[in-house]
Amino acid sequence: GATIGILGGGQLGRMLAMAAAKLGYRTIILDPAENSPAAQVANAFIHAPYHDASALRRLCAQCDVITYEFENVPVSTAATLSEQLSVFPPPEALETAQDRLAEKIFLNAAGISTAPFVSVDSDEDLARGLEGFSGSGVLKTRRLGYDGKGQRVFRDATAADCEGVFAEMGGVPLILEALIPFQQEISVIAARSVDGHIATYEPAHNEHRDGILHRSTVPAEIAPQTRAAATQAATDILTSLQYVGVLGVEFFVLDNGKVLVNEIAPRVHNSGHWTEAACTVSQFEQHIRAVAGLPLGDPRHHSDCVMENLIGDEVLRATQLLAEPDLMLHLYGKTDIRPGRKMGHFTRLTGS
Ligand code: ATP
Ligand code: MG
Ligand code: MG
Numbered sequence: 001g002a003t004i005g006i007l008g009g010g011q012l013g014r015m016l017a018m019a020a021a022k023l024g025y026r027t028i029i030l031d032p033a034e035n036s037p038a039a040q041v042a043n044a045f046i047h048a049p050y051h052d053a054s055a056l057r058r059l060c061a062q063c064d065v066i067t068y069e070f071e072n073v074p075v076s077t078a079a080t081l082s083e084q085l086s087v088f089p090p091p092e093a094l095e096t097a098q099d100r101l102a103e104k105i106f107l108n109a110a111g112i113s114t115a116p117f118v119s120v121d122s123d124e125d126l127a128r129g130l131e132g133f134s135g136s137g138v139l140k141t142r143r144l145g146y147d148g149k150g151q152r153v154f155r156d157a158t159a160a161d162c163e164g165v166f167a168e169m170g171g172v173p174l175i176l177e178a179l180i181p182f183q184q185e186i187s188v189i190a191a192r193s194v195d196g197h198i199a200t201y202e203p204a205h206n207e208h209r210d211g212i213l214h215r216s217t218v219p220a221e222i223a224p225q226t227r228a229a230a231t232q233a234a235t236d237i238l239t240s241l242q243y244v245g246v247l248g249v250e251f252f253v254l255d256n257g258k259v260l261v262n263e264i265a266p267r268v269h270n271s272g273h274w275t276e277a278a279c280t281v282s283q284f285e286q287h288i289r290a291v292a293g294l295p296l297g298d299p300r301h302h303s304d305c306v307m308e309n310l311i312g313d314e315v316l317r318a319t320q321l322l323a324e325p326d327l328m329l330h331l332y333g334k335t336d337i338r339p340g341r342k343m344g345h346f347t348r349l350t351g352s
Contacts, residue, residue, distance in 0.1 A: 005063035008070030009036030019284035120174040136179040148211020182252035189272035190234040246287040274307035277328040277347035315343035
């Protein structure tokens with residue numbers, strides 16, 4: 001069987017490695033951290049920085065295809081590897097998704113609506129931007145944010161509220177988005193194969209707590225036109241990027257049922273974990289199928305469901321959860337419990 005190299009050894013890499021093994025593939029994981037969740041399940045684990053030349057040589061020598069579980073893998077690493085091997089999703093998709101400004105410019109150019117935004121590189125840019133958005137907005141670092149980190153919300157702000165903010169945010173490039181009064185948040189997990197076929201999963205309704213995904217409910221209670229628009233946007237994004245693999249697309253649903261894309265993730269996505277319990281082919285298997293050049297699986301779900309993350313000491317509920325019927329528990333094998341750390345998740349099937 002072939003060998004799949006995975007950049008990133010977190011829980012997503014772990015679940016990709018499990019899905020790859022199920023289809024008979026070997027996996028080699030590269031991650032700078034020791035004790036990565038994926039190290040327990042991959043066939044081989046390289047513990048080195050992402051730009052480490054000997055690690056990349058080893059991946060090139062031993063793998064047939066490279067993928068990643070983490071959108072902040074250096075683009076230069078993906079590009080270097082792609083000189084010798086197929087790297088899926090394409091490095092261009094990685095580059096676009098790493099920068100919230102580039103991402104929104106790409107989406108708008110593809111005809112997909114987002115929150116209005118301005119680029120911010122000073123307190124003055126921020127003040128001018130907030131004035132344009134009537135004093136309300138969400139300021140975000142362009143790069144490296146996750147779980148709501150590197151963000152600040154403004155309401156009824158004036159120029160005085162902007163003083164020193166650029167430095168407080170780290171003096172890095174920022175983006176200001178209009179504060180969207182969304183009715184709910186949904187996401188679509190979608191996949192595109194090497195030969196251009198596309199499969200989209202049912203939209204999930206997502207609820208966050210302290211900036212971290214708490215719960216995904218499937219199906220989302222949305223109008224048919226909203227469902228169609230979100231699914232079409234995900235499809236258009238995959239096609240525009242000539243994408244191969246699974247992509248997560250987060251949306252805001254407005255009161256009028258229209259959708260705005262919040263952000264895209266060029267990888268399997270936390271709000272798609274329910275697919276392992278409610279679909280014949282999970283998002284993880286779908287991703288492996290896509291990058292390995294296999295046909296995609298049927299994305300339809302056989303059961304409605306609710307997925308919840310186990311964050312920090314919520315993982316102590318595990319034993320109790322195991323006693324419930326129609327519940328699939330998934331733990332990531334992380335030994336130290338820390339606040340805000342994703343330790344596992346469960347999916348409760350709720351009928352069909
Ligand atoms: P993730 O962990 O999903 O990668 P992230 O750190 O990249 O999160 P975003 O998805 O951009 O952050 O924002 C986190 C949450 O903050 C959103 O899910 C939404 O609830 C809220 N939010 C973000 N941008 C806006 C906006 N422009 N208007 C209103 N709410 C917003
Ligand atoms: Mg994000
Ligand atoms: Mg997000």
